[in-house]
Amino acid sequence: MSFLSYLINGISLGSVYAIIALGYTMVYGIAKMLNFAHGDVIMIGAYVVFTAMTGFHVNPIVSIIIAMVVCTVLGIVIERVAYKPLRNASSNLAVLITAIGVSYLLQNVALLAFGADTKSFSSVVQLPPLVLAGGALTIQATTIVTILANIVIMIALMLFVNRTKPGQAMQAVSEDRGAAELMGINVNGTIALTFAIGSALAAIAGALLCSAYSTLTPYTGAMPGIKAFVAAVFGGIGSIPGAMVGGLLLGVIENLSRAYISSEIADAIVFAVLIVVLLVKPAGLFGKNVQEKV
Numbered sequence: 001m002s003f004l005s006y007l008i009n010g011i012s013l014g015s016v017y018a019i020i021a022l023g024y025t026m027v028y029g030i031a032k033m034l035n036f037a038h039g040d041v042i043m044i045g046a047y048v049v050f051t052a053m054t055g056f057h058v059n060p061i062v063s064i065i066i067a068m069v070v071c072t073v074l075g076i077v078i079e080r081v082a083y084k085p086l087r088n089a090s091s092n093l094a095v096l097i098t099a100i101g102v103s104y105l106l107q108n109v110a111l112l113a114f115g116a117d118t119k120s121f122s123s124v125v126q127l128p129p130l131v132l133a134g135g136a137l138t139i140q141a142t143t144i145v146t147i148l149a150n151i152v153i154m155i156a157l158m159l160f161v162n163r164t165k166p167g168q169a170m171q172a173v174s175e176d177r178g179a180a181e182l183m184g185i186n187v188n189g190t191i192a193l194t195f196a197i198g199s200a201l202a203a204i205a206g207a208l209l210c211s212a213y214s215t216l217t218p219y220t221g222a223m224p225g226i227k228a229f230v231a232a233v234f235g236g237i238g239s240i241p242g243a244m245v246g247g248l249l250l251g252v253i254e255n256l257s258r259a260y261i262s263s264e265i266a267d268a269i270v271f272a273v274l275i276v277v278l279l280v281k282p283a284g285l286f287g288k289n290v291q292e293k294v
Helices: 002-031 038-055 060-086 092-114 141-163 165-175 177-182 187-213 222-235 240-260 266-280
Strands: 130-132 137-139
Touching (some): 002 141, 002 222, 038 060, 141 165
16 A cells, blocks of 8 residues: 555655646747746745634635736736736847846845745645555545645636637747737737746645645755756647646656655656657647747
């Protein structure tokens, strides 16, 4: 039963990575930008949930909704202030450096506002664990909710992108921003909407991540953000199903590596697997090779 327990916990961790990776893959797929500040938006969302629950004794679900609103506004502000002026920059390096700068800015704002000490985060899932096989296997409620949340979010995003006008506008902007603008699509609004959705998902991921590991610091979102980016690349950045599959595989590989190989080199194994996958399939598992005319 221990293997099954490790596997389920890996799927739960991978579900968090997948939710974060969806934000990465949507922003890159639509705006062709790598928002490396995304991991720190997760941290801000977790702090909002923590403050609402412990400081004001707000219901966990309401706390998550408040965090989603705050992170949505934060995502739009970041896009408008930091990224929009660089959208037509001659080099993508300017956007990358700006994203790193925004990341450090958010971390230091959190340090000033909340301090450097580790907060004890109470789980947002107030349900009893599921006990199976006569007590041989116990699955925490947070694990179940995280996996279900990932599935629901992925399905909802797929329906939104394929069945709604804003979603179709996103696809058009992703294909050809100039042509989409000529067809009357509000490109700026579409990109802002993409950042808003990704940031709202970051708030959910932050709450679920801290519920599983019960700690919160200004650097909480840094490593999960990097691993979620790895998951997005692993699955094929720009692909919503790819982000989900990449996140799940990454979580399972990491958890099984910690359990059966070494917790000290589990992260190295994860990145090594990514390198191998990209050597075999450079576009990722679900990515498509795109030929550019020059």
